[in-house]
Amino acid sequence: MKIYEGPAFVAAKAQATLLPVCIDGASRTYFSRLSGKHPRQLFPKLSLTFLPTRPFTMPEGESAKLRRKRAGEALRRVMQEMIFTSRKPETLFSSLCHASKLYGKRRKLVEDIKQIEYSYNDLLKMALMLGKKTEAFSSEHENIGVLLPNLAPTLGLIFGMTARQRVPALLNYTAGVEALQSACDVAKVTKIITSKAFIEQAKLEDKIAQLRGITFHYLEDIRASITLADKLWLVGWALHRPLSFEKPASTESTAVVLYTSGSEGKPKGVVLSHRAIMANINQIRAVTDFSVYDKVFNALPIFHSFGLTAGALLPVLSGMSLFLYPTPLHYRIIPELSYDRGCTILFGTSTFLNHYGKYAHPYDFHRLRYVVAGAEKLTDSVRNLWFDKFGLRVFEGYGTTETAPVLAVNTPMAYRYGSVGQFLPLIESRITPIEGIEQGGALHVRGPNVMSGYLKVDQPGILQPPTSSVGDGWYETGDIVEIDNDGYIAIIGRLKRFAKLAGEMISLEVAETLAYAVSPDKLHAVSSRPDTRKGEALVLFTTDPTLTKDQLLKHAQASGVSEIAVPREIQYVDTLPLLGTGKIDYVTLKTLAQRTLPIP
Incomplete structure (x- = not known):
């Protein structure tokens, strides 16, 4: 408005x-x-x-x-x-029930790769039955692993489990065995709900066979266990009084357990309450004009906070149509499906949007009115590609898994180039100085969408509430930011992604930006390794075999960038290692950087 x-x-x-x-x-x-x-x-x-x-x-x-x-x-x-x-506090399931009543039980709103359209009534059926069946082999407040792709039944399972106070721990099926085992251990997960068909199609048989101390429950077996009495209960009572199915729960109770991306280390469990997720959904509603006329295309995995909150729960609970796609890696198919389904909203990372833009026909995204980028820094090359080819402005946002996830986003009403927008309503922020870093400071936030706490490897199953140097209840994001007089936030870089060269703190993202400026059509990432002369040395990984250090030096001199920010070593790779969320896997790059040899 x-x-x-x-x-x-x-x-x-x-x-x-x-x-x-x-x-x-x-x-x-x-x-x-x-x-x-x-x-x-x-x-x-x-x-x-x-x-x-x-x-x-x-x-x-x-x-x-x-x-x-x-x-x-x-x-x-x-x-x-x-x-x-003005929004009243709600749980996920009660919000689904109210959305069903408001927008109509028969309203078709969710479609997935099976090309079946599901109504609110269908979602409620799945939630009620799966919640009832899950209750039979679990206990209240138990963390139960969910290993499923972006499908409508996955959403139904999440709603149903939360209604009976079972906590879905959404596992990253693209992770390795060690990471999956660690995720289960940190949240004390002993049961995993998955699908035989999915395990077979995704070729996960070897992975799940190596997981220790886990009992698997398959959707196919749950479906086979549904009796006539269950069907009569569903049709005769539960569907008419869905709210009575939900066990009384506080909005402060745990809704889901997600995991940090692991792009910089071992993943931690992030405990998100109903209050945090619903607050973030309502914060997004307050600053955007999303409506029932919109259709969201979501290929971001639901085990990622961006894919769960913005890509799945927001549209379902707001009356928008939703198309769920199981993988963001099908760069040619996704633009075609977006065109075919007439989608108006697309969420993605800079890396994924870069590939969609390259492979798409100029008319594939003609219905889009919102393209929102998050999870990693939006590069100028991607921004320009989408504007030149499709006439679309990409709205960059910023968030963390710990904040459910959105903290700030650019919108048509409040947009500033080079920023990630302004903070969402009722988010407080503090910036503390960092020694050796003159521009910006460490960002601390507090608000209704902040997590309940961490589950860490050193104390599995024990909730560790957020705290920072600012005080209890504050979350330190680990990002170095600047905020201008109008409240627009500019991300300088990750605190962990600074290297100390000859006593000077250098942002690795500045070095990456330099590479993108010289070679905008290729992918680049910078890591560091120990160096006997300067303490650390920057290593550039690039998919451009023609990129040279001389080119980087010339551009650095022309743009006023310190020469110390120019990577000393260049490593050519066919592709950059990515996590399932679309972020660059800096842990793998750090390992590769230790083995690189300087290019003369």
Whole structure:
């Protein structure tokens, strides 16, 4: 919704006191200007939410025009916070039930690779039955592994398990045996729900055979165990009163266990509550204009927080249509499917968007209105590719698994080139200085979407709440950032991705940006290794066999980049190692860097 600057400027000039009031439900009457797929009711439930009054003062600015603009932005943030605050706390399952009632049980909204369209009623059927069957072989609050791809039944299983207070621990099936075993151990997972067909198609037989202390439960066996009595229970009672199926639970109780990507070390378990996930969904709703007219294409795996919250739960709980695809690696097929299904929203990483853009026909993405990049830094080459070929502006966002995941995102209403946008509503931030780093500081955040805590290898199964040097309840992201006067965030780099060369702290991402500037159409990544002369040496891994150190030096001199940021060694590779989430696997690159030899 557009916010006019005039009323905001007048209110600020008069030093008015604002009383935020949110009216919900009026849009569902037959007198509403909304039409089409928006649900209509004769007597919709109306609610009015009054927030505490607040002073509205004139923002600082060098000119009246700038002050007027900032007053409008301040009013927009007030209204976004109002939209978020007016949402009532819910669990995942209760939110599904309310969405079903609001948008219609028969509304078709989820489609997967099987080309079957599922309605809210179908999702509820799966959730109710799978929740009931899972309960038979598990206990309350038990962490149960889920090893399944992006399919509608996977969503049904997650909703059903949370309804009966079983905790899905979403496992990365692309990880190695050691990483899978570690993920199970850290969350004390002794049972895994998977599918025989999936295990066979993904060729995971050897992996699961090597996992120790795990009992496997297969969806095929669960389906075969459904009796006539179960069907009568489902049709005769549960579907008519789905909310009564949910065990009473606090929104602070655990919803899911996810795992950090492992791009820099051994994965940790991240415990996310219903409050954290639902807060993040409502925060995204407050700053975007996603609606029932939209269709989301999600190929990001559900075991990744970006794929789970933004790619799956957000559309289902907001009445949007959703197409689930099992892998983001089919670079030619995904653009074709997006075209065929008329998708309007696409989530991806910079790496994946780069490949989709290269292989897609210029008309494949003609229906898209939101392309959102996250999980890794969006490169200028990808940004330019999408704008030049498709006429689309890629909206870069920023988040972490620990924040469920979105912290900030650019939107059509609030966009700044080179930034990851502004913080979502009610997220507090602090920046602390880092010795040796002059630009930016370490980012600490606190908000309703922050995790309950970690599960770590040294204390498996024991929740370790977030804390940082700022205080308890704060989460240190590990990122070095700058925030400008308008609240836009620029990511300088990861704290762990700095190298100390001759006593100077150098960001590895600066070196990567240098390589992309010289060779924008190829992939590049920088790691470091010990060096007897300067402490550390930078090693560039590139898919461009023609890239030379002289080219990098010339561009560094022309752009004012310190020569010390130019990698001393170059290693040519056919492809860069990637994690299942699409991030570059820096752990593997670090190992390779130890073995590299300098190129003369």
